[in-house]
Amino acid sequence: MTAQLSAREITLGYGDHTVLDGLSLDIPPGRVTTIIGPNGCGKSTLLRALGRLLTPSAGRILLNDKPIADMRPRDVARTIAMLPQTPLAPDGLTVADLVARGRHPHQSWLRQWSADDQAEVAAALDRTGIADLADRPVEQLSGGQRQRAWISMALAQGTDILLLDEPTTYLDLAHAVEVLDLVQDLSTELGRTIVMVLHDLNLAVRYSDRLVVMTDGRIAASGPPQEIIDTALLRNVFHLESHLIEDPISGRPLIVPIGRRRADAPTAPLPAS
Numbered sequence: 001m002t003a004q005l006s007a008r009e010i011t012l013g014y015g016d017h018t019v020l021d022g023l024s025l026d027i028p029p030g031r032v033t034t035i036i037g038p039n040g041c042g043k044s045t046l047l048r049a050l051g052r053l054l055t056p057s058a059g060r061i062l063l064n065d066k067p068i069a070d071m072r073p074r075d076v077a078r079t080i081a082m083l084p085q086t087p088l089a090p091d092g093l094t095v096a097d098l099v100a101r102g103r104h105p106h107q108s109w110l111r112q113w114s115a116d117d118q119a120e121v122a123a124a125l126d127r128t129g130i131a132d133l134a135d136r137p138v139e140q141l142s143g144g145q146r147q148r149a150w151i152s153m154a155l156a157q158g159t160d161i162l163l164l165d166e167p168t169t170y171l172d173l174a175h176a177v178e179v180l181d182l183v184q185d186l187s188t189e190l191g192r193t194i195v196m197v198l199h200d201l202n203l204a205v206r207y208s209d210r211l212v213v214m215t216d217g218r219i220a221a222s223g224p225p226q227e228i229i230d231t232a233l234l235r236n237v238f239h240l241e242s243h244l245i246e247d248p249i250s251g252r253p254l255i256v257p258i259g260r261r262r263a264d265a266p267t268a269p270l271p272a273s
Contacts, residue, residue, distance in 0.1 A: 002029035002193060003064055003079045003160040005050060010059035012049055019045045021217040022059070029160075032187045032194040034204045037214035038238055043197045044085065044165050046214070050195060051082035051163045077105035081154035085165040085197075089138040095149045096134040099124055102156030124156035127190075128182060144175030151182060162186065164196035168203065176200070180207045201238075205229055206250045213237055229253045 005027040012020040019042045027033055027050070035043045048054045049061055052068050061068040068076060081102070089098055102124070103117045125131040128148045133141065138149055147167060154162050167183065168176035184207055186192045198204040204211060205225040213221040213228065215237045221228045230253075234240045240257060247254040 002191065004029060004062075005080070005161055005193070005195075006062045007046070007050065008060045008062060010049060010056040010061065012045060012054060012056045019217050020049070020056070023218060024059075025212065025219065025222070027161075027193060027195055028210055029193050030187065030191045031209040032184060032196070032207060033210045033212060034208035035195070035197045035212045035214060036199075036201060036204050037220075041214045042217045043214055047163050047165050047195065047197055048082075051080055052076050053082065074105050077157065077159075079159050080161045080163060081157040081159040082163045083150055083154050083165065083167065085169055087150050091137075091139060093138050094134065095130060095136055095138055095141070095152075096121065096125070098138055098149055099134075099153045099156050102153040102158075105157060120156050120158060124152040127155060127186075128152040142175075143171050144178055147171065147175075147179050148182065151179070151186075155186065159192075161193045161195070164194065166197055166199065168198065168200065176203060183207065201234075201255050202247075205252050205255070206247060226252050229255070 007023055007025040009022050009024055010020055011018065011022055023046065025046075035046060037043050045054065049056055052061065052073070055069055063071065063076065063079060099121050100117070103113070103120060106117065122131070125134055128151055130145060130148050130152060133145060133149070138146060141149060151164075151167070164183065167179055171179065180203060183194055183196065187194050208225055210223060211221070211225050211228060212219055213233065220237050221233055229244070231242055231244060234242045234255065242258055243256045244253045245256060246252075
């Protein structure tokens with residue numbers, strides 16, 4: 001059975017500053033859910049709470065209907081893998097060694113490294129298309145390759161749920177699409193539940209089964225992108241004037257920012273060649 005993850009009336013903050021305020025959320029299993037919202041709205045805080053990295057001051061995070069705070073960290077790590085926004089690897093660590101670290105929650109003094117662990121690492125490397133890079137130091141990889149290596153480590157962890165905080169950070173558009181294609185494959189082909197935070201609204205719309213739109217520590221809207229994305233939501237939440245057209249690839253809304261330079265604004269002539 002696919003693991004169930006949810007938040008129930010959680011409140012969480014730093015010092016006197018409340019970041020999440022009475023927020024409730026059910027994560028659909030086996031689907032890609034993306035959390036979007038303006039800077040400072042609590043997206044990453046919510047993701048870290050779902051991964052048991054932060055403890056709410058009120059409310060509960062539930063994993064299979066059990067409070068995640070009452071569970072052993074090792075048991076949580078066997079169900080939820082968390083990839084932070086800017087993960088760091090020790091100098092000289094090879095890709096294979098990094099991915100092997102994903103098997104640590106399954107190790108104990110009674111159960112040491114086994115052929116099954118090696119098979120999981122090999123499968124993860126193959127699934128993410130970096131098996132040929134297994135012996136390369138992580139610091140020698142390109143941005144896209146490095147992100148695939150970290151996702152491979154999370155995949156080797158063998159969890160039902162993957163939490164990804166800005167998996168396309170610092171990537172150019174081509175590598176961002178490559179990584180999100182991989183994320184989508186993990187959901188559609190392996191049945192993984194994916195929860196990620198993204199800043200790029202059009203990529204979030206294209207690659208998500210469900211969007212969670214946040215503002216001021218609360219959920220402003222939630223549902224399939226084609227049902228909730230409209231110009232009023234973008235104006236109210238992101239303070240963005242926009243025009244929506246149909247994405248010719250996905251058939252979903254494609255957001256065209258208007259800004260100050262409108263279509264009817266005069267355009268400077270191109271210089272003579």
